[in-house]
Amino acid sequence: MRYELYYWPTIQGRGEYVRLALEEAGVDYVDVARRNKAGVRAMMQMMAANKGAPPFAPPFLKAGSLVIGQTANILLYLGARHGLAPKTEAGRLWVHQLQLTIADFVQEVHDTHHPIGTSLYYEDQRGPAKLRSAEFRKERAPKYLGYFERLIGGSGGPFVTGRKLTYADLSLFQIVEGMRYAFPKSMAKIERKTPGLIELHDRVAARPNINAYLESPRRIAFNEDGIFRRYKALDK
Amino acid sequence: MRYELYYWPTIQGRGEYVRLALEEAGVDYVDVARRNKAGVRAMMQMMAANKGAPPFAPPFLKAGSLVIGQTANILLYLGARHGLAPKTEAGRLWVHQLQLTIADFVQEVHDTHHPIGTSLYYEDQRGPAKLRSAEFRKERAPKYLGYFERLIGGSGGPFVTGRKLTYADLSLFQIVEGMRYAFPKSMAKIERKTPGLIELHDRVAARPNINAYLESPRRIAFNEDGIFRRYKALDK
Known part of the structure; x- marks a missing residue:
């Protein structure tokens, strides 16, 4: 599975804590909004959705069918999966x-x-x-x-x-x-x-x-x- | 097990989100700092500790030998145990x-x-x-x-x-x-x-x-x- 990170394309900001975890874990990911303007539009559309789990703000991470928002929450998820948090x-x-x-x-x-x-x-x-x-x-x-x-x-x-x-x-x-x-x-x-x-x-x-x-x-x-x-x- | 909640005794503040969860769950808990001044002192001492897991600020919850800080983190813990969060x-x-x-x-x-x-x-x-x-x-x-x-x-x-x-x-x-x-x-x-x-x-x-x-x-x-x-x- 390739993770999709959605965050503002020109700053480190809160997205950087997620980028660092993805990089340390050495997993496959794409920084969607940095690819092109369509990526930024996709990010805005996901936040504007009326159904599902629209995030209030970036960063958010798409992991298969899951969309996870809030920096610390994304790290909670990634930490458990990629050896970046204790098992207990x-x-x-x-x-x-x-x-x-x-x-x-x-x-x-x-x-x-x-x-x-x-x-x-x-x-x-x-x-x-x-x-x-x-x-x-x-x-x-x-x-x-x-x-x-x-x-x-x-x-x-x-x-x-x-x-x-x-x-x-x-x-x-x-x-x-x-x-x-x-x-x-x-x-x-x-x-x-x-x-x-x-x-x-x-x-x-x-x-x-x-x-x-x-x-x-x-x-x-x-x-x-x-x-x-x-x-x-x-x-x- | 009786939970111990540590929070400022005269305000709702961030502690209130924890109090509401404990009350809705109907579990046994004591609001330590509201009992007496010794409760407030105990709270300050736990934050000043050099070992273990001293919280940066109240509220925090003592659950057996665990001390859990940060409001949302406490709710993450309580939610899973007392039917206040989904199972998935x-x-x-x-x-x-x-x-x-x-x-x-x-x-x-x-x-x-x-x-x-x-x-x-x-x-x-x-x-x-x-x-x-x-x-x-x-x-x-x-x-x-x-x-x-x-x-x-x-x-x-x-x-x-x-x-x-x-x-x-x-x-x-x-x-x-x-x-x-x-x-x-x-x-x-x-x-x-x-x-x-x-x-x-x-x-x-x-x-x-x-x-x-x-x-x-x-x-x-x-x-x-x-x-x-x-x-x-x-x-x-």
């Missing part, structure tokens, strides 16, 4: 819990440049974005990344849940990448206090499938349409 | 997907009064809160609630996924309650376009266990420390 129920719930906490963090990153609303441009909410980013840099980012550092320190292994890599590790790699892009100054300070997280990031980056993906044209570069955006006014 | 994998993923979309909506509700940051008071972010609420009332709330209305219309049954009640229906009940409390004026307008959602709300409210819960002192009243807050300046 307790282990699966724990990895999923971490992914949902990462999703909360990603939402807070998004809101640093869009505190007033997603239907407005960043340029129309610069003042509030500065305020929100200051709170994010001072309180939220250190709290979240410090939490993951603590977990890695206590996991008893090189990964966040222990000895084996899971999709949560792939996602932690991605948020380190994103923070370095969007908030280089504040992330440099945070990194001094999160050496375990940085080691984990490096370990994920060095995995053959991930390394090959990052070097390929399939990896979209960070840009100012995505979730992690580099605006000088928001970093210090 | 496809059905379970779909209900979970809806719950995650509800969680996104709840986060947007929270941000109407806290657009700049959770560590600041509402009173310190009134201006941005007005702007964010305007966007929420005009764009976001109608989009989310219209999406659920469409799903209910196409489900082929009285509930959002069809003929059987799931935890997603309980959560939809709660967001209708919350919207009526926090945004009475704009919700009155939205309700004219979402009759199926309102019927579903009424159907859930009439269930014996839910009805008994709502009449009991276990149901905390909405207030301005929770997620759904009534601030006149934010509704129109």
